[in-house]
Amino acid sequence: MTEKTGSYKDLLVWEQAMxxxxxxYGATKSWPKEELYGLTSQVRRSATSVPANIAEGYGRxxxxxxxxxxxxxxGSLKELETQLLIAERIGIAPKATSHVRSPSSAGYSGRGPAVSSYQERPGEIGDW
Structure with missing residues (x-):
């Protein structure tokens, strides 16, 4: 195996996930305080899991x-999308959060950011 070049911080998909x-985090600041340890926490964990897994995988x-x-x-992106849909349905997140929910609006393809970025731009993950 050839050695990787660069850092996970150089990956466009990692920057987009960040x-x-x-x-x-910005969208959930206005959510009800009683959801802080419920749906708010789950949504935030899902969102931070995306760049964290990209970085961790890059280090393998x-x-x-x-x-x-x-x-x-x-998978974390799909989890996040589902949680935001739940938040909309129960009335704690306005429809305006759909720009956060939709990965395609952030430049991702429908297959998820990491896998599609790898398939479309293989040089982006390093010279393996």
Whole structure:
């Protein structure tokens, strides 16, 4: 295996996932205080899981492990989307949060940020 170049911080998908996490934190600041340890916490954990899994996978020595972490990040996106839909349905999140909910609005494809970025721009993950 050839050695990786650069850092996970150089990955466009990691930068976009970080932006998503920050946007989620901003959107949930106005949620009811009684949800702080409920849905608010779950949404924030899901959002921060995306860039964290991309970074953790990048640090793995085996390409297959990295791809597995990218799939986990993709799952976290689906979890986040579902939680935001629940928040909309129960009335704590306005429809305006749909810009946060939709990965495509942040430049992601419908298949999830990590896996699609790898498939479309393989040089972005390093020279493996």
């Amino acid at each position: 932006d998503l996490a920050v946007a989620v 020595e085996i390409r297959g492990s990295y791809l597995q972490f990218l799939r986990i990040a993709q």
